[in-house]
Amino acid sequence: MFILKIEAASKYFGGVRAVDAVTADIEEGKITSIIGPNGAGKTTLFNLITGTYELTSGDIIFHDRSLNRMHPHVIHSLGIARTFQNIRLFPTMSVLENVMIGFHSKLKPGIVDLFIPNRYRRVEQSMKERAEAALNLLDILPRAGLKAVSLPYGEQRRVEIARALVSDPEIVLLDEPSAGMNVGEGKSLMQFITRIRDEMHKTVIVIEHNMRVVRWISDRIIVLDHGHKIADGDPEQVLHDPRVIEAYLGKSGLTNYAQVN
Amino acid sequence: MFLQQLVNGLMLGSVYALIALGYTMVYGVMKFINFAHGDVYMWGAFFGLLLARYTGPHFLVILPLVMLLTGLLGAAVEKVAYRPLRKAPRLVVTTSAIGMSIVLSNLALLLIGSETFPLPAMLPVRVFHIGNALINTTQILVLGTALLLMAILYWFINRSRYGKAIRAASEDRETAGLMGISMDQVSSVVFFVGSAMAGAAGLLVGIYYDAVYSTMGFTAGIKAFTAAIIGGIGSIPGAMIGGLLLGVVENFGASVMSNYTDGIAFAVMILVLLFKPGGLFNAYIYQKRV
Amino acid sequence: MRGAKLLQYLILGAILVVVPLVVHSGYVMQILIMLAIYGILVLGLEIILGQTGLFSLAQAAFYGMGAYTSALLALRLGWPIWLATIGAMATSALFGAAIGFPVLRLRGDYLAIATLGFGEIFQLITNNWNSLTRGPMGLPGIPRPHVFGIMFDRTMYYYMIVAIFFIALITAFHLCRSFLGRTFRSIRDDEDAAEFMGINITKYKILSFVIGGIFAGLAGSLFAHYITFISPDTFTYTDSEMLLAMVFLGGAGTVIGPVIGAVILTLLPEVFQFLVQWDMFVIGVIMVLVMIYRPQGIWTSDIRWPWSRKDPALAAQGK
Numbered sequence: 122m123f124i125l126k127i128e129a130a131s132k133y134f135g136g137v138r139a140v141d142a143v144t145a146d147i148e149e150g151k152i153t154s155i156i157g158p159n160g161a162g163k164t165t166l167f168n169l170i171t172g173t174y175e176l177t178s179g180d181i182i183f184h185d186r187s188l189n190r191m192h193p194h195v196i197h198s199l200g201i202a203r204t205f206q207n208i209r210l211f212p213t214m215s216v217l218e219n220v221m222i223g224f225h226s227k228l229k230p231g232i233v234d235l236f237i238p239n240r241y242r243r244v245e246q247s248m249k250e251r252a253e254a255a256l257n258l259l260d261i262l263p264r265a266g267l268k269a270v271s272l273p274y275g276e277q278r279r280v281e282i283a284r285a286l287v288s289d290p291e292i293v294l295l296d297e298p299s300a301g302m303n304v305g306e307g308k309s310l311m312q313f314i315t316r317i318r319d320e321m322h323k324t325v326i327v328i329e330h331n332m333r334v335v336r337w338i339s340d341r342i343i344v345l346d347h348g349h350k351i352a353d354g355d356p357e358q359v360l361h362d363p364r365v366i367e368a369y370l371g372k373s374g375l376t377n378y379a380q381v382n
Numbered sequence: 383m384f385l386q387q388l389v390n391g392l393m394l395g396s397v398y399a400l401i402a403l404g405y406t407m408v409y410g411v412m413k414f415i416n417f418a419h420g421d422v423y424m425w426g427a428f429f430g431l432l433l434a435r436y437t438g439p440h441f442l443v444i445l446p447l448v449m450l451l452t453g454l455l456g457a458a459v460e461k462v463a464y465r466p467l468r469k470a471p472r473l474v475v476t477t478s479a480i481g482m483s484i485v486l487s488n489l490a491l492l493l494i495g496s497e498t499f500p501l502p503a504m505l506p507v508r509v510f511h512i513g514n515a516l517i518n519t520t521q522i523l524v525l526g527t528a529l530l531l532m533a534i535l536y537w538f539i540n541r542s543r544y545g546k547a548i549r550a551a552s553e554d555r556e557t558a559g560l561m562g563i564s565m566d567q568v569s570s571v572v573f574f575v576g577s578a579m580a581g582a583a584g585l586l587v588g589i590y591y592d593a594v595y596s597t598m599g600f601t602a603g604i605k606a607f608t609a610a611i612i613g614g615i616g617s618i619p620g621a622m623i624g625g626l627l628l629g630v631v632e633n634f635g636a637s638v639m640s641n642y643t644d645g646i647a648f649a650v651m652i653l654v655l656l657f658k659p660g661g662l663f664n665a666y667i668y669q670k671r672v
Numbered sequence: 673m674r675g676a677k678l679l680q681y682l683i684l685g686a687i688l689v690v691v692p693l694v695v696h697s698g699y700v701m702q703i704l705i706m707l708a709i710y711g712i713l714v715l716g717l718e719i720i721l722g723q724t725g726l727f728s729l730a731q732a733a734f735y736g737m738g739a740y741t742s743a744l745l746a747l748r749l750g751w752p753i754w755l756a757t758i759g760a761m762a763t764s765a766l767f768g769a770a771i772g773f774p775v776l777r778l779r780g781d782y783l784a785i786a787t788l789g790f791g792e793i794f795q796l797i798t799n800n801w802n803s804l805t806r807g808p809m810g811l812p813g814i815p816r817p818h819v820f821g822i823m824f825d826r827t828m829y830y831y832m833i834v835a836i837f838f839i840a841l842i843t844a845f846h847l848c849r850s851f852l853g854r855t856f857r858s859i860r861d862d863e864d865a866a867e868f869m870g871i872n873i874t875k876y877k878i879l880s881f882v883i884g885g886i887f888a889g890l891a892g893s894l895f896a897h898y899i900t901f902i903s904p905d906t907f908t909y910t911d912s913e914m915l916l917a918m919v920f921l922g923g924a925g926t927v928i929g930p931v932i933g934a935v936i937l938t939l940l941p942e943v944f945q946f947l948v949q950w951d952m953f954v955i956g957v958i959m960v961l962v963m964i965y966r967p968q969g970i971w972t973s974d975i976r977w978p979w980s981r982k983d984p985a986l987a988a989q990g991k
Binding site: 414415417462463466467470472473474475476477478480481482483484485486488489491492600604607641642644645648649651652655656659 | 725727774775777778780781782784785786788789790792793796800909910913916917920949950952953955956957958959960963964967
């Protein structure tokens with residue numbers, strides 16, 4: 122079952138073809154990794170899915186609906202949530218408030234709710250409960266009252282993931298979730314990502330540089346290079362594809378890569 | 383009539399262009415709108431007034447002195463109010479700039495007064511005919527000086543060592559820093575030059591209307607800013623063309639609805655900001671997303 | 673903690689109730705009334721600027737819009753004052769939405785200068801539309817409110833306005849603490865991220881302008897019916913700058929801060945009489961100094977008074 126279909130999606134910035142005719146179908150309930158060297162167009166592809174940019178050509182279909190030209194907040198409310206490569210938590214807000222924002226689009230409270238005490242209490246309460254549940258999943262509930270940006274890097278990443286999960290999306294896009302984490306944190310993150318798939322039954326698309334993480338979690342890997350898709354398939358097959366190795370390391374790096382593997 | 387409007391428009395526009403240069407240079411290098419710029423322009427007119435009283439009405443003596451003084455004033459403003467905030471959010475810098483604008487305009491009000499002062503005549507008034515349009519010596523002086531100063535600035539930016547540093551800093555601040563360009567120095571130079579141009583504009587307008595007053599900076603500042611965004615903020619030739627264009631448009635507009643002359647500039651500003659924020663030539667200003 | 677806060681407000685409220693009974697000075701009353709009006713006005717700007725981070729230089733124009741609407745409705749159409757006030761709030765809200773719509777795409781100082789442009793257009797219209805506004809001559813003879821045929825005197829007006837101010841304050845508090853305030857702050861902190869989290873930023877930015885406009889419209893109406901004469905020069909760019917200074921001095925992003933800023937900057941020229949002509953100059957200096965040395969303003973949410981309990985955030989960390 123394909124939940125997201127990327128159909129010849131292209132994005133050009135002036136003369137630069139950041140994403141060039143990429144076609145890929147994302148399977149429901151699986152973890153798909155997108156890898157590729159810096160500047161390969163991975164984050165641009167995320168930005169296209171979440172509505173930051175309009176497509177230059179092609180289309181992206183989510184449950185038979187084209188996401189092209191949709192506003193990011195509409196796409197979010199359809200059920201696609203994301204995290205960011207460079208963490209973008211709301212700096213003046215507490216951890217809890219940050220996550221509560223993520224649930225806003227599900228509840229859609231109106232002005233009226235402000236002035237009817239019962240409804241107001243119900244809205245705030247359910248936002249808080251949902252946020253706390255999400256924080257609990259990521260083991261950072263004790264940090265709920267702290268300023269989000271005062272947390273160590275690894276915990277900030279987890280807050281971002283909680284903020285993405287709180288709205289109960291169908292697809293979660295994680296942009297380099299393990300960046301800046303130490304080995305221990307990275308490991309528990311990997312386990313958590315598989316839990317998102319196995320226990321919450323969500324589709325995960327992840328951009329990741331750490332090959333160990335990629336190999337361990339992925340059901341499928343898509344490789345981008347200079348905006349093109351150069352490989353797509355199951356991990357073992359893709360990671361041994363000579364074209365992928367070359368894109369990553371250049372020809373001279375072949376031996377090094379072989380040693381790592 | 384058409385020719386007359388065109389001449390008047392170009393003259394006024396050349397002054398807007400002079401002021402606009404300061405906005406655009408500051409925005410290019412430091413990425414914020416210097417709200418105090420219009421007030422530096424007003425100080426140019428006041429310096430001219432004071433100098434004319436002490437040295438007599440000698441334009442060629444007064445002009446360089448006014449430019450020197452306003453240049454120093456601008457550089458001082460940068461050092462006091464903006465330099466400590468170089469790493470601060472833009473909202474903070476903008477607020478500081480608004481504060482500085484209040485300081486400068488009220489200082490003039492307090493030190494010199496709220497009256498409108500006449501400037502002594504700097505040259506004998508003669509009127510010439512071009513076709514069926516009239517142009518007098520003062521207008522020629524204003525237009526000529528403004529165009530000459532712009533030519534000098536153009537040379538300075540494109541040929542001189544400092545000009546190159548400024549262009550480099552506008553392109554990419556960080557890289558320029560890595561290449562050994564001192565941001566402190568570049569900012570000082572940008573503010574000095576931009577303010578000197580605005581000061582000259584203040585003097586020219588003072589001479590043209592024979593009037594100097596403490597609130598003259600506000601409207602002129604907005605109009606010059608409009609000129610800068612018409613040309614695409616950050617672009618120096620854009621500011622020059624934008625200024626001339628706005629001057630002409632405003633003059634033709636004013637002949638239709640004279641009560642709302644200033645409104646034309648405001649309306650143009652809002653329209654440009656909304657529909658062509660990159661200016662007519664689509665200069666780069668968009669903030670990056672994600 | 674809540675009790676202590678409530679007590680503080682009760683004490684403040686008691687002082688404000690007692691003042692007119694003890695102080696029989698029209699001058700003091702005048703200042704207090706103006707303080708309450710400015711208080712309401714900065715609460716509106718706080719929502720636009722402090723909470724949502726929209727740099728608006730049009731707040732004085734919203735204020736003027738409210739004052740003119742209310743005055744004209746009462747003078748020309750003979751509306752009762754309370755109805756005129758509601759009309760004023762609605763008009764300022766509409767004006768807010770009208771400004772909000774087109775300028776939404778602009779950020780930071782671009783928004784500032786565009787709102788400034790709108791403020792100037794308001795000035796031009798009030799100054800030149802003589803048949804409606806009488807231009808620079810202004811509108812005299814705006815009626816004061818009356819109950820059962822008795823016209824409100826200054827003391828009655830004072831009580832009314834203090835009560836309205838407190839309602840506005842509580843509303844602002846409630847609003848900022850609620851999901852709505854949180855949404856506004858998410859836009860202020862990082863509007864792109866907020867949009868990705870499902871916040872319709874267009875809607876909430878307009879809403880912010882609308883709510884700020886309602887506060888300003890209310891303040892304008894109260895001002896018009898108190899002072900009974902309005903002219904365009906009360907609602908200029910300089911007044912917007914002053915409001916901006918109040919919010920930043922007091923502490924943008926807090927509710928009490930801007931009100932404190934309004935108190936300080938309103939009292940400043942009254943206390944330092946020798947400053948008479950220097951007040952705007954001093955405000956400019958204050959703005960620059962605050963931005964350099966304390967950009968978060970005097971009052972911040974993390975201020976710890978000696979009598980307040982341990983910081984809950986620190987407590988959670990186990991410190």
